[in-house]
Amino acid sequence: MLPATEKGIEGGLLRIPADKIGRLMDLIGELSLSVSAAVHSSDLAGLDLPDFEAASHHLSTIMRDVQDAASELRLVDVEEVFKRLRRMVREMERETGKTIELITHGADTRVDKLVADRLYEPLLHVLRNAADHGLETTAQREAAGKSATGVITLSAAQRGNEVLITVSDDSRGLNYAKILAKAKERGLFGPIEQPEPDKLWPVIFQPGFSTAEAVTNLSGRGVGMDVLNTTLTALRGRITISSLAGKGSRVALHIPLTLAFLDCIILRHGPRLFALPIDTIEEILRPNLDQIVRISATGKSEVLRQGGRTIPIIRLPRPETVTEPATFILVIVTTSAGPLAILVDEVMDRQQVVMKPLQGRLEALTSSWGLALLNSGEVATVLNSERLAGKGAA
Secondary structure, eight states: OOOEEEETTTTEEEEOOHHHHHHHHHHHHHHHHHHHHHHTOGGGTTOOOTTHHHHHHHHHHHHHHHHHHHHHHTEEETHHHHHHHHHHHHHHHHHHOOOEEEEEEOTTOEEEHHHHHHHHHHHHHHHHHIIIIISOOHHHHHHTTOOSSEEEEEEEEEETTEEEEEEEEOSSOOOHHHHHHHHHHTTSSOTTOOOOHHHHGGGGGSTTOOOOSSOOSSSOSSOHHHHHHHHHHHTTOEEEEEEETTTEEEEEEEEESOSSOEEEEEEEETTEEEEEEGGGEEEEEOOOGGGEEEOSTTSOOEEEEETTEEEEEEEOOOOTTSOOOSOOEEEEEOOTTOOEEEEESEEEEEEEEOEEEOOGGGGGOTTEEEEEEOTTSOEEEEEOHHHHHHHOOO
């Protein structure tokens, strides 16, 4: 499937190869960096340029509009992905002997083509798990007072700067006891721990994790959900799961609308600059000291108590030679493991940035998506909230 663009008042379409769109996006990214470098050049310091500020602001505004327009060129409907999955559901019926109805909503939702190209396999794994392990047999459904036909609903919708794709079903739901037993067997929880369901469900994304007693053609190898998690991480997305025993389960994929440019909040911590994708930010606040509670003997583990919630706090690296300020700011971000509060010194700006992936030795910074060149010409580290929630700051 190739992206199409409108041309002229008659709304004609031009078929443009995807690689040419990709090349255009790369060039616009380089142009954006060059514009920022020119506008904020140190050579301009001290010069009397009365019209320069207005002109540079106008140029930056046009540059952002060009980035937005270019991003739209690479958007395609998720309909083709949904059609392929519908055909596979018929195969799943034959494999399982179950009657399955697939309902789709929002097939006209548009996503970045790079996202669409990578969605099929992970979504197929979710559908296979729902069909094989989730949905009951006809006899079991009838005994439970359900219709003989199992229902899987696949939907897509745009929510701000992200696309939400959900797979829900009317199955037996996730088996808390089985998943917890397998998690304890693998050392993911202590012998007497009884985690809340929303803390337990993410363990199914661990490599090789499976509660299936037998391997089938559809699932049971413990690789499907791991593939989903890996793919979503690469797409800068996140996954949330909910389940109700006897009623069904819901897997939600939160994916950025476009991968080309990032809308970010720029943060300063000590002498270092960081960027956080704006669609991951839930709240920014300056907390009262009585809201911060230290929960370890060393005093290094802290949580924020807010509105009945207890939110873990992450402190970003600070050079030992830099004095910690008396006051600080917490940026609360949404992750698949729950909210996380990132402690910083200052919230500086909101910018649309071009991100460059980490290469060489910098790849060891697992809590970062990459580096972003800011309008000022400075470089900021783009934080990966999911990795921060799982491992702490790199």
